[in-house]
Amino acid sequence: QPVRLAEYTPPAYVVDTVDLHFELGEEWTSVHARLAVRANPDRAEPGALFLNGREMELLEVAVDGRPWPETDYELNEESLTLHGVPEHFTLEITTSIRPQENTALEGLYKSSGTFCTQCEPEGFRRITYFPDRSDVMARYTTTIVADAERYPVLLSNGNRIGAGTLPGGRHWVQWEDPHPKPSYLFALVAGDLARVSDAFTTLSGREVALHIYVEHGNEDKVDHAMRSLKAAMAWDETAYGRECDLDVYQVVAVEDFNMGAMENKGLNIFNTSAILAKPETATDADFQRIEAIIGHEYFHNWSGNRVTLRDWFQLSLKEGFTVFREQQFAGDRYSAPVQRIEDVRRLRTAQFPEDDGPTAHPVRPDSYIEISNFYTPTVYEKGAEVIRMMYNLLGAEDFRRGTDLYFQRHDGQAVTTEEFARALEDASERDLSQFRLWYTQAGTPRIHVDGDYDPEAGTYTLHMRQEIPETPGQRQKEPMHIPIAVGLLDGDGNGLAPRLTGEGERAETTRMLELREAEQSFTFSGIPEEPVPSLLRSFSAPVRLEFGYRDEDLAFLLANDEDLFNRWEAGQELARRALFRAMTAYRSGAEIELEGTLVDAFGALLRGGTGDKALVAEALTQPDESYLADLMDWPVDPEAIHHARRSIRVRLAQALRDDFLYNYRAHQADGEYSADPEAIARRRLKNLSLAYLVAGGDEAGIEAAREQFRQATNMTDRLGALRPMVAEDVAGTGGALESFYEQWKDEAEVVDKWFAIQASSPVYGTLDRIKALLDHPAFNHKNPNKVRAVLGAFARGNPYRFHAADGTAYAFFADQVLHMDGINPQMAAALARGFSRFRRYDEERQRLMREQLERIRREPQLSRDTFEIVTKSLGDG
Ligand code: ARG
Ligand code: ZN
Numbered sequence: 001q002p003v004r005l006a007e008y009t010p011p012a013y014v015v016d017t018v019d020l021h022f023e024l025g026e027e028w029t030s031v032h033a034r035l036a037v038r039a040n041p042d043r044a045e046p047g048a049l050f051l052n053g054r055e056m057e058l059l060e061v062a063v064d065g066r067p068w069p070e071t072d073y074e075l076n077e078e079s080l081t082l083h084g085v086p087e088h089f090t091l092e093i094t095t096s097i098r099p100q101e102n103t104a105l106e107g108l109y110k111s112s113g114t115f116c117t118q119c120e121p122e123g124f125r126r127i128t129y130f131p132d133r134s135d136v137m138a139r140y141t142t143t144i145v146a147d148a149e150r151y152p153v154l155l156s157n158g159n160r161i162g163a164g165t166l167p168g169g170r171h172w173v174q175w176e177d178p179h180p181k182p183s184y185l186f187a188l189v190a191g192d193l194a195r196v197s198d199a200f201t202t203l204s205g206r207e208v209a210l211h212i213y214v215e216h217g218n219e220d221k222v223d224h225a226m227r228s229l230k231a232a233m234a235w236d237e238t239a240y241g242r243e244c245d246l247d248v249y250q251v252v253a254v255e256d257f258n259m260g261a262m263e264n265k266g267l268n269i270f271n272t273s274a275i276l277a278k279p280e281t282a283t284d285a286d287f288q289r290i291e292a293i294i295g296h297e298y299f300h301n302w303s304g305n306r307v308t309l310r311d312w313f314q315l316s317l318k319e320g321f322t323v324f325r326e327q328q329f330a331g332d333r334y335s336a337p338v339q340r341i342e343d344v345r346r347l348r349t350a351q352f353p354e355d356d357g358p359t360a361h362p363v364r365p366d367s368y369i370e371i372s373n374f375y376t377p378t379v380y381e382k383g384a385e386v387i388r389m390m391y392n393l394l395g396a397e398d399f400r401r402g403t404d405l406y407f408q409r410h411d412g413q414a415v416t417t418e419e420f421a422r423a424l425e426d427a428s429e430r431d432l433s434q435f436r437l438w439y440t441q442a443g444t445p446r447i448h449v450d451g452d453y454d455p456e457a458g459t460y461t462l463h464m465r466q467e468i469p470e471t472p473g474q475r476q477k478e479p480m481h482i483p484i485a486v487g488l489l490d491g492d493g494n495g496l497a498p499r500l501t502g503e504g505e506r507a508e509t510t511r512m513l514e515l516r517e518a519e520q521s522f523t524f525s526g527i528p529e530e531p532v533p534s535l536l537r538s539f540s541a542p543v544r545l546e547f548g549y550r551d552e553d554l555a556f557l558l559a560n561d562e563d564l565f566n567r568w569e570a571g572q573e574l575a576r577r578a579l580f581r582a583m584t585a586y587r588s589g590a591e592i593e594l595e596g597t598l599v600d601a602f603g604a605l606l607r608g609g610t611g612d613k614a615l616v617a618e619a620l621t622q623p624d625e626s627y628l629a630d631l632m633d634w635p636v637d638p639e640a641i642h643h644a645r646r647s648i649r650v651r652l653a654q655a656l657r658d659d660f661l662y663n664y665r666a667h668q669a670d671g672e673y674s675a676d677p678e679a680i681a682r683r684r685l686k687n688l689s690l691a692y693l694v695a696g697g698d699e700a701g702i703e704a705a706r707e708q709f710r711q712a713t714n715m716t717d718r719l720g721a722l723r724p725m726v727a728e729d730v731a732g733t734g735g736a737l738e739s740f741y742e743q744w745k746d747e748a749e750v751v752d753k754w755f756a757i758q759a760s761s762p763v764y765g766t767l768d769r770i771k772a773l774l775d776h777p778a779f780n781h782k783n784p785n786k787v788r789a790v791l792g793a794f795a796r797g798n799p800y801r802f803h804a805a806d807g808t809a810y811a812f813f814a815d816q817v818l819h820m821d822g823i824n825p826q827m828a829a830a831l832a833r834g835f836s837r838f839r840r841y842d843e844e845r846q847r848l849m850r851e852q853l854e855r856i857r858r859e860p861q862l863s864r865d866t867f868e869i870v871t872k873s874l875g876d877g
Contacts, residue, residue, distance in 0.1 A: 002367040005313040011131055012046040013037050013085075015138040020128070024115055024146040024190055028096050029108065030059070033128040035091045035138070049082040049091075052122070053129035055107070059094040080129040093129050102126070103782050103823045106372075111256035112215070114191030115151070116269055118262060121312055121371045124183035134182040134309045135414040144190055145172045151190040153213060157181070157265045159247055179245070179265055182308055182414065187264030189213070189252045196222045200233050202243045208233070213252040214276065221276035224287055224675070225251070225294055232295040235329050240403060242302045251275070251294075255748060256783050258826050259375065260293050263300035270297070273749050273785055279673040279714040281750050284680045286715075291333060296326040307410045312371045316363045316439075317417045319375075320383020324391075327384060334677045337538075337564035338614045344539045344565070347385065349627045351377035352544070355444045356630070357837045359872050360471040364417050364439040369868035372826050378442070385542035386438045390424055392483040392512055392540050393435070398428035434481040434516060442471040445480055445543045447515070453530040459501065460488065460531055461523040464515050466543075472872070482515040485540035485563075488524065488531035493560030496531060498524040509562065510537055532556055537563040551577065555601040564615055571605070571619040574598050575648070579628060582644035587637065592644065594651040602652065606659040606689075613667070614681035617688045622649060625762070625799045635842040642762055642800040646695075653696025660696075664689040664704065673714045687720030694724035702730050709736055719753060729763045741778075748785070751778050755789035760797030767801060767809050770794050774816075781820060784827050791816055795834035802834065803841065807848035810835070814852035817866065818859055825863030832856065832866050836873040850874070 019034040039046035058075060061068040063085060074081045082091075102109035107126025108117050117123065125132040142156035148171040158177030165171045193213040200208045210229060212222045229251070236242040250267045257271035274293040277286050303325060304318035331339035354360060354377050361374070363383045368374055391399045402424035410419055417439050421432050445468045452461040464484070468477035487510045488496045495509035501523045513522050532553050536545050549557075549570075557570035575598060582592045605616045622645060629636045653660065667686035669679070690708065693701025702725075709721035722740060725733045737758065744750035755773055759765050773779060773790050780786050795802050795813060802809050813834060821828035838849035856862070857870045 002369050003312075003371070005311070005364075005366045008311055008313075010042055011040055011133065011136050012043055013049050013131065014040050015131065015136055018130075018138045018140045020140065020142045022142070022144045022146075022188065024099075024144065024151065026100065027098070029099055029115075030094060030096050031128050032094045033092065033130070035093075035130075037085070037091050038088045046087075049085050050131065051080045051082070051093075051129035052078065052125035052132040053080050053095070054078050055097070055102075055126050056128070057096040058129065059096055060092070062092040064089050065092075095128050097127065104825060105256055105258050105784070106826070108188065109256075111254040113150070114193065114252075114254060115146075115189065116191075116252065116254050117186065117188050117264075118258065118269065119186050119264070120184040120262060121315075122184075124186055127186075130183055132183050134184055134311065137180040137182050137308070137412075137414065139180050140177045140186060141174065142177075142186075142188065143172055143174045144188060145170055146190050150192060153189070153191055153193045153195070155187075155189040155213070155250060155252065155267055157185070157187055157267050177265060179305070180412065181265050181305065185263070185265045185305060185308075187262070187267040187269055189254075189267070189269065192216070193252065194219050196226065198226050198230070200230050200244070200249075202233070203237045204243060206244065206247075208244050208246055209248045211248065211250045212275070213250065214272075215253070215255075218253070218272075218276055221278045221281070222253075224277045224282075225275045225290055228291040228294040229298060231291070231333065232298040232329060235295070235332065236299060236302070236325075239328065239332075240302070240325070240400070240407075242299075242407065244301065245306070246301075249298075251297075255785070258784050258824070261297050263297040263304055265301070265305050268297045271785065273752065276749055279675075279716075281715055281744070281747050283716040283719055283753075284675065284683060286749075287675045288330065288334065288680075292326050292330045295329045296322055299325045299329070302407060306412065307407060308414045310414045310416050312368070312374070313364055313366065314416045315371075315374060316379045316383030316386070317415070317420055319380045320363065320385075321387050321420070323380050323384035324387040327388075334680070335612075335614055337568075338618060338681075340538055340565050341568050341615075341618045343381070343384075345627075347377070347381045347542060348630070349624060351381045351542070352444055353626075353630045353837060354378055355382070355442060355471070356469070358472060358839075358875050359833070359836055359869065360442045362440050362442045362474075366440075370829070370864040372865055373829055373868050382542055389438065389483050389541055390421075390432065390435065392485070393432075393481075393514070394424060394428045394430055398430070399424065402427035432481075434478075437478055437480050441468060441477055441480065442474055443469045443477065445482065445541075447482070447484070447543050447545045449533075449535060449545060449547045451533055451547070453527070455530070457525075458527050459523050459525050460498075460527040460533075461521050462486065462513075462533065462535075463519070463521045465519045466515060467518075472875075479516065479518045482541045482543060484513045484515055484535065484545075485537035486511050486513055486522075487534040487537055487561070487563060487566075488527065489534060489557070489560060490531060491529060493556065495562050496527065499526065501525045512540065534561050534563055534566045536566075536569075538565045539569075549573070551595075551597045555597055558601050558619070559604060564612065568615060568619050571601065572623060574601060576623060576628075576631065578648055579623070579641075579644050580632075582648050583632075583637070583640040586640045586643050586647075592647045592651070594648060594655065599652065599655045603656050603659055606656060606663055612681075613685045614677070617681065617684040620652075620688055620692075624797075626796060629799060629840070634840060635845075636840045637842075638799050638803040639805075649692065649695045650697070653692040653698070657693070657696060657698055660689040660692045661698075661700065664693060664701075669717075683716050683720065687717065690720060691724040691727070694728055694730060697728075705730070706732060706736070715750070715753075719757070723757055726757050726761045726764045729761070733764065745778065752785050752789040755779070755786065756793040756797070759790045759793040762798055762800035765794065765798050765801055767804065767812060770801075770809075771812070781823055784824065787820065787824075787827050787831070791820075791831055795831065803845060805845070807845070807851075810848050810852045814856055817856055821856075821859065821863050821866050822861070825865040828863065829865035829869045832869045832873070836869065838873065839875075 016036040021032040023030045099108045106123040144154040154173040156175035161176045162174040194216045198210045253272045253275040260274045261270040303321045405427045406423035448465045450463045497506045499506040554570040554574045561567045667682040705721040712718035
């Protein structure tokens with residue numbers, strides 16, 4: 001049943017042009033497709049023509065204008081195969097579909113009255129029978145016919161080449177896309193939408209019209225997206241030399257969408273949550289996320305669309321590279337170290353556990369049951385880390401030479417990760433053969449480092465050992481090629497300029513070491529005193545690195561390291577140690593103490609040693625409960641994690657009460673809301689301080705939160721107050737939640753936040769409250785944003801309640817997975833991942849979770865999506 005990379009064969013037939021004609025209706029939508037098909041000259045015996053297709057009614061098939069006899073084709077649930085076709089012919093297919101009943105949100109569907117599409121990865125086959133694979137690229141012309149009043153706006157890829165009215169109140173518009181593309185980049189939108197327009201002039205003087213389409217009434221929430229789009233277009237010109245190749249760039253926001261957004265050629269479709277923002281309704285984090293996603297989809301126009309994928313195993317070729325580009329863009333727009341901290345936090349909370357569990361897979365997987373299950377943190381986030389490591393190994397200049405060569409060499413082609421690596425090699429004369437293991441070996445490498453100072457010789461040696469854990473289907477692992485950025489600090493906290501034995505004088509204080517062996521040592525000369533090493537600076541590789549720092553060393557690095565990322569890292573490690581000591585105390589029934597080192601180090605930060613407010617806020621942000629679970633040895637104890645984390649927070653809040661109060665007051669906003677990095681950093685530190693004050697039970701702090709909640713003029717501050725109130729369930733929280741809902745009930749994105757805050761609070765979000773949220777009139781299982789806001793937030797953000805020892809939440813959640821599976825298999829499979837790490841828990845919880853997984857698996861109509869996750873989790877499929 002699984003699809004395997006090793007079984008890839010080129011298509012037997014290629015398609016040069018696709019002419020689509022849609023008749024959109026309330027009951028039925030008919031699709032007429034006319035394809036120019038020809039045998040693939042690269043294949044000797046083309047044989048039968050195989051077309052994918054599902055969930056449609058086939059009305060007619062004709063070859064060169066004549067109906068194709070039924071005896072010469074085979075039709076089943078998933079495909080249509082034509083036997084004995086000529087070498088070269090026109091194929092016409094008419095199908096009938098019911099978009100208004102499509103709740104899977106793949107193919108053509110309706111979202112709040114608007115027709116829209118999601119074709120990646122395999123949605124096009126729900127629109128017409130077609131060789132629905134990314135290495136079949138064609139030129140598309142699309143004609144859309146629909147009721148003029150209900151659907152005044154009719155859009156598809158490319159340029160609008162014609163329009164007209166028809167009898168019966170209908171009208172039509174025709175679009176032509178000059179760029180050949182795979183079917184997964186096809187898009188269509190029809191609805192009654194408002195349009196906000198602007199324009200961008202490219203470096204070479206091409207005028208690109210920019211249109212963002214939203215529901216009427218949301219026109220005042222697209223400024224930020226438009227500004228971000230123009231910034232992304234300019235950034236790609238300078239950072240990668242990539243110009244926009246379009247005359248019109250259109251973006252449409254829809255409410256019901258499985259993911260964040262989609263890069264369809266010239267017609268991006270976005271989840272409203274990834275577009276709509278104004279200060280009253282969106283937080284700083286939303287503004288930043290929108291800018292990143294707008295950039296991401298725009299960057300795909302080169303990394304994904306101009307150069308596309310040979311097959312879905314290559315997904316990371318476009319996603320890893322595009323996430324990396326997005327991260328660079330965001331780092332340039334705000335703060336590079338803060339961006340890095342956020343990227344690494346996401347990698348550690350989402351990807352490391354995946355890499356360590358039953359659904360672990362390589363960045364380039366070698367088999368799948370359902371490709372939709374592979375839009376994972378490994379393909380996206382670890383994939384971006386793989387690109388970043390190549391950047392680290394080559395340096396900025398050679399990396400750019402490599403990407404230029406890649407784009408030039410493969411423009412218009414459908415390629416593999418191999419072509420990317422080869423272009424970088426050819427441009428840099430570096431050998432990446434061992435490095436390619438990052439694409440094929442799953443599992444997060446562990447690196448153990450020891451330091452050895454020799455005062456006689458004035459040398460300092462780092463001994464490194466790498467180990468790659470076993471993952472499903474992969475027992476033996478080869479040593480990887482890993483860039484490890486290292487600095488050495490002297491006793492005053494100054495960076496030395498380390499040179500490896502045998503090298504001449506060096507100026508740079510960060511050295512990129514290249515670990516290639518299972519065990520390898522690096523010796524630095526001319527080291528006057530025992531240094532404190534700063535390892536894996538800026539997180540130069542996605543590994544778990546261990547070094548026997550003393551707490552004082554960590555406090556020293558936190559205060560002095562020139563690498564801002566590693567300052568944060570040192571603070572996190574100090575906090576992690578305190579948390580694990582607290583867990584031990586909790587489990588033995590002892591009083592939880594907080595040592596002076598952490599309090600002193602964090603106090604010094606708050607008192608302004610660094611000047612970098614964003615960094616201070618990041619440093620004082622506690623690792624979340626699910627990340628701590630990932631770090632814990634078996635069995636994970638969700639109660640110990642929760643109580644230890646909470647009491648450390650309370651104790652820090654009390655010990656540093658005056659500092660938090662000072663920071664809260666000192667960073668009040670003056671004047672208008674602004675989303676510049678400095679203003680965002682101030683709000684971040686202010687609201688972090690407020691959260692600690694509330695956690696510490698400080699009366700002044702709680703009063704300040706209530707006050708800020710009432711007076712706030714932007715959503716960042718309003719939630720900055722409400723979130724800690726809900727997290728601690730302080731008196732007045734219920735009323736605050738009610739008034740919040742009353743005020744914002746017409747703003748879907750805000751209602752999602754309201755749901756998520758409750759569902760992810762371990763104190764407030766009890767199972768009964770979660771159930772009540774599902775019964776709330778604003779909740780809707782058909783809307784993925786609502787499902788994520790309640791069920792996603794509960795499973796991922798509230799492990800204390802999710803893993804309640806009696807298993808009641810497990811049974812409830814499995815019911816939800818089953819219910820969702822009948823509506824939207826992709827969302828159901830995503831939820832089912834909530835059980836995937838059940839073996840990390842104690843025997844009783846394991847038993848309870850296994851019972852639910854088995855119950856889900858017994859469902860006779862189970863989707864392929866959920867089946868794959870459940871069987872892999874159970875580890876016997
Ligand atoms: N290519 C899109 C992006 O990352 C996401 C594709 C959505 N895929 C899906 N299975 N829903 O930008
Ligand atoms: Zn993407």
